[in-house]
Amino acid sequence: MINNYRIPLVFLFVLFIHQISQAQAETETPPPYNIKTISFVQNNQNIIPLIQLGDSFQLQFDDLFGNEANYYYVIQHCDYDWKPSQLSKGEYLQGFDNQRIRTYENSFNTLQLYSHYTLSIPNPQTQGLIVTGNYVIKILNEDQTVVFSRKFIVFQDEVSVPVQVKRSRTIENINEMQNLDFAVKSQTLQFQTPLTNVKVLLMKNGQISTGITNIRPQYTIGNDLIYKYNTETQFFGGNEYLYVETKDIRSPNSTVSYVTAGEIYVSNLYTNEARANKPYTYFPDIDGNFLVNLTNVTANVNLEADYTWVAFSLSAPAYFGKKDIYVSGMFNNYSLTPEFKMDYNADKALYEKSILIKQGFTNFCYTIADKNGRIDEKNAVDGNFYQTENNYFVVVYYRANNERYDRVIGKGVASSVDIIN
Template sequence: MSKFLFQNLLLFFIFASVTAQEVQTEVAPPYNIKTVSFVQNGANVIPIFELGATFELQFDDLFGSEANYYFDITHCDYNWKPTDIPKTDYIRGFDNQRITDYSNSFNTLQIYSHYRLAFPNQFTSQLRISGNYMLKILNEDREVVFSRKFILYEERSTVAVQVKRTRNLSNIDYKQNLDFSILSNDIVFQTPLQNIKVLLLQNGDFNTSIKNIVPQYTIGNQLVYKYDKETQFWAGNEFLYFENKDIRSASNNVGKVGSNSDIYNSYLYTNQARASQIYTLNQDVNGNFVVKNINASNNQIEADYAWVYFTLSAPAFRLNKDIYITGMFNNYSLTPEYKMDYNADKGVYEKALMIKQGFTNFEYKIADKKGVIDYENAIDGNFYQTENEYIILVYYKQSSDRYERVIGKGNANSINITN
């Protein structure tokens, strides 16, 4: 082998090794891909599933051309870097196959093709191990169209969680704190300070997750976390919502309906910034959404799309940052498609988004030009009374393991918050 060829091969293997260890980040879908969601038992859910459970990824392609899409699954570690175990160890079957379950919209003004990728499916009969996974949807050129995280867990430990008010008087009215403990009856934790990791989620938003918290102390095989500052979340406010299940009539928070374009328009009432107001309880679904057409029998392909017009009055807002509309309907994305525009003549922020009809929770977020979100100065404020859903996941890797298992999941709701 020549010296030149050897050097090229060496560089190739070094590059491949470095590339394989890059942190996997979610790729936002292009404009034509809408309503991407994980579905279990017919409902949109946070993508955290018990190992062996069945679930689906669903999405719409507004081009409606029955394009070919393929799927790729990558197992990742706690920090979302690909693990070095072969695919045959975590997939029974194959990935990189074409998604064959799709159908075209029926009786809708906006045409689209609706795709469903179930697990297990005819190609992938089983996901064999727990942990973090990145699901990539590819086009015919094997380019990534979009990607989504999901997590599989095992029931090998119990996680007891309590939501409490912070002990810091400077933000006691604005934050919520998680106290929790981890106990396993069939796993003896080895060096838990190094081998146990946790992930704390608020309303299924990976962007606000808290990581790298070590146990404060242990009692036998029980790990106890009673921090204050380290496990705090900004409480936020209840999600706003609109309902256009009957797309032709004004309903909850829809002030006017129009049809001066190819599809229906839903004009929402103007939202007022709520940071300076008192807390008011209104029921929400913690950022989730429901696709629904009350005049249809199959919501997946008979629910239509509408241009939804958002208006926000926030006169005290600083103009050096941007305002985005987010929720589970767009995976809390901060892409330009969801950034509001300031109307100087009216003194309000405006944006029109194409959203599938039904019931949709949303919120306004402030972010700087680099996408860093300002939670402290939220448009709608922070109130410790806000009802939020929390999930805690437990990762464990003992010395003989090749990957980090997710061995437990805990849930808590702040409606039961205590001092």
């Protein structure tokens, strides 16, 4: 009997292509209040999420409920624009995901109880990632609901990417902005239609969310791609990060004015003043990163470090009623959520916010944004200075004409310490 309802293969193919084109870009899901101190880790150090193919790494976090809850993980491969790629799970992942995180321990000798989770890649269930590209790792609860997610990038060194940080080439921004000159060079790859097939991501201090994208090569010399733009590759310099040190949770120091005791300690910081109209002053920072640490640790700092309420205060009355101000850094993934939005105390003429932060050394900055979360870098609370020390990353993507996903073929790194005119 002839089946008159058979769907033509051409129609199925068109439908598949349409579904791929309609896929939405992956965004990072911020964690709930009880999830803290999320970090990518290599060699016991927090890292920005840029990992070489074949290298092992960990995702670590704390659950303040401390009830040894079950969490699961799912890994999604994405294209350059963070939309899910056409690759099936088996094409980018060796082994299985959607597995329970099996390594967790409870804190001890702390006022704030928590469970510390460590997801290692590779592990017995997930032997490793097979291809380079953009990735999103999602942490799920027992109901398979996403608790939080984080982006990371896996690269392979197939090209060299020399980068030079220069002062802005526009007179109106010469004292505020830093510009990237860079090239993409290869002795082995012969780029096919590089204007469309080669893409880059430019990041300041490893922040994917504020990166510059969709910059084409300005011109080519042989097989070298040259990028020497005047405005398209500029970043506002910002200012050096501020910091809080709480490794001795009971004692004041150069950043903590006084400590009050309660169910857990409260570290009251000295009031910061907006630095936009002050001269630039250099002091070393760790480019927004944080270090969990405490004095007299006897075993595992990740389990013995306590949490403290850190009470921030900022004198910036000129910003009142204009836009929102947030406390941000790698410790909270530069999140612009209500948990980190400062409140204005009219009686003191100060912005204030208390945030629960794990003991150690934490870089932070004050970020100004509108109600829609658009950051206003030009009018930064602490100003913009070309002298500011920032680390820059250039990530290079390539998809040949016959390939189905965007490979990450190299990265370049430069510091504005070496800035030139």
